[in-house]
Amino acid sequence: MEGAELGLEGATPMLLPAPENIDEHFGRGPGAKSTREVFHNPAMNGSRTRSVLLMHRLFELGWLPKGTLRALDGLGASGIRARRWINELPEEMSQRIDAHVCDILPSSLEWARQNQERFEEGKTLTLIEGDLRARVLSNGWHWIDLDPFGSPVTFLDPVIQAFARTGILEVSATDSAALTGSSKGPTMRRYGAVVRTNDWAHDSGLRVLLANIARVAACHDRAIEPLLSVWETHHLRVSVAIRRSKQGASNVEDNIGWRVWGPTPDELKISIDAGLHPHGNPEQSQPFCFLPFRHPTSHNISGKNRRISGPMWIGALHNSDVLLGFNEETALRLCVPDTEKLQRWGFDTSKHVELIEESRKNVLRAIRHLQEEATVPTNASLILVDRLHPHVLLQGPPSPRKLAEALTEAGHSSCVAAYPNPGIRTAAPWSLIHDLALELTTSKN
Numbered sequence: 001m002e003g004a005e006l007g008l009e010g011a012t013p014m015l016l017p018a019p020e021n022i023d024e025h026f027g028r029g030p031g032a033k034s035t036r037e038v039f040h041n042p043a044m045n046g047s048r049t050r051s052v053l054l055m056h057r058l059f060e061l062g063w064l065p066k067g068t069l070r071a072l073d074g075l076g077a078s079g080i081r082a083r084r085w086i087n088e089l090p091e092e093m094s095q096r097i098d099a100h101v102c103d104i105l106p107s108s109l110e111w112a113r114q115n116q117e118r119f120e121e122g123k124t125l126t127l128i129e130g131d132l133r134a135r136v137l138s139n140g141w142h143w144i145d146l147d148p149f150g151s152p153v154t155f156l157d158p159v160i161q162a163f164a165r166t167g168i169l170e171v172s173a174t175d176s177a178a179l180t181g182s183s184k185g186p187t188m189r190r191y192g193a194v195v196r197t198n199d200w201a202h203d204s205g206l207r208v209l210l211a212n213i214a215r216v217a218a219c220h221d222r223a224i225e226p227l228l229s230v231w232e233t234h235h236l237r238v239s240v241a242i243r244r245s246k247q248g249a250s251n252v253e254d255n256i257g258w259r260v261w262g263p264t265p266d267e268l269k270i271s272i273d274a275g276l277h278p279h280g281n282p283e284q285s286q287p288f289c290f291l292p293f294r295h296p297t298s299h300n301i302s303g304k305n306r307r308i309s310g311p312m313w314i315g316a317l318h319n320s321d322v323l324l325g326f327n328e329e330t331a332l333r334l335c336v337p338d339t340e341k342l343q344r345w346g347f348d349t350s351k352h353v354e355l356i357e358e359s360r361k362n363v364l365r366a367i368r369h370l371q372e373e374a375t376v377p378t379n380a381s382l383i384l385v386d387r388l389h390p391h392v393l394l395q396g397p398p399s400p401r402k403l404a405e406a407l408t409e410a411g412h413s414s415c416v417a418a419y420p421n422p423g424i425r426t427a428a429p430w431s432l433i434h435d436l437a438l439e440l441t442t443s444k445n
Helices: 042-059 080-088 106-120 132-138 153-161 183-191 201-219 246-250 265-274 295-299 329-337 339-345 349-366 399-409 430-444
Strands: 004-009 012-018 069-072 095-101 126-129 141-146 163-173 222-232 235-244 256-261 288-292 306-313 381-384 423-425
Touching: 004 042, 004 349, 012 080, 042 163, 042 329, 069 080, 080 095, 080 106, 095 106, 095 132, 095 430, 106 423, 132 153, 141 153, 141 265, 153 163, 153 201, 163 201, 163 222, 183 201, 183 306, 201 222, 201 235, 201 246, 201 256, 201 306, 201 399, 222 246, 246 288, 246 329, 265 288, 288 306, 288 329, 329 349, 339 349, 399 423
Parallel strands: 069 095, 069 141, 095 126, 141 163
Antiparallel strands: 004 012, 163 235, 222 235, 256 288, 256 306, 381 423
């Protein structure tokens, strides 16, 4: 492959055409479509690592078909995601995967084909040329990955229709400005929502995206269950189980509602009575609460009402059993290469240690705090320590780690949140959060 550059992602080698901008090859920043002949976004490395670990965990739990798993990398570009599925999963799992890569560009598929022939040692990868929205409906799929350049909304309807009775859908969205409310026009136009732009905006964006997926699924008599939801650098990413269920589709509103900032005592009580607010204490000032979709507050949505975000998903953002599979031992075993493979693939011997260490760092970064979140109740709130004031009269924010540990010691399992802004996940009573945060910051000073 003349003019090709040899690279490594996770435990999978790849050859790609050399980039026009030499500073944007296998780095960490968001990719640009004009960088090279075949689009490859190195900033999605962590996303693809989590995709491998998710598939591995669902095989372990028996959630996937007992026979062949028909899996589609829907907007495949370089095909690296599908190649990582079949290369990094254990043989007894990878041999059950009927992996496909779809892309509209013939040149991308040609590079995927040559990589498969060069590195996969007999493992099969089926290539599909064309527009995903037209080609996806030709088969019933068990797993579809949707990673577009921008918003996924135009793909959701045909993709969801294309599933077998049960399946796994993974969706990336790089239009963060729309999902987080920074671009209010696209937020309403694409997602039919309003989002308050504050430190919780990316959590709100994940929930707005899930609400849209749930509503599209309901149109086709299907219900969703979130398995994993992550905000990372420039994109938001959700993974959901989709099951055919008329009853579940009819009950879609049970998990869709509103987030109200600076709630009144009456709003807190309504949220508590609806089972949406585990912290209780309606008379104490708190940052936010969720309200049901049919609550009268929904009639007050306008550009003037800055307290309200939604409609959004107000249920759990993950499945705890699934998150237990995102542990360091499994991740390093599956997604970090050894020197024997690096030598076989043609990497310079002098760079083996450096390549393994870089792969190791990327893998651990991709799963940071995820296994910890499996230990807290699925209705736990995201509490950002920098925003406890003025609800708790602090001179400075407490350490997220120390606050989570103190709450856990008090009998309410809590953890540091897998969220870039410093925070915790907890379902502890608000009075306890208040008192412990105050105690920690007082003793610190």
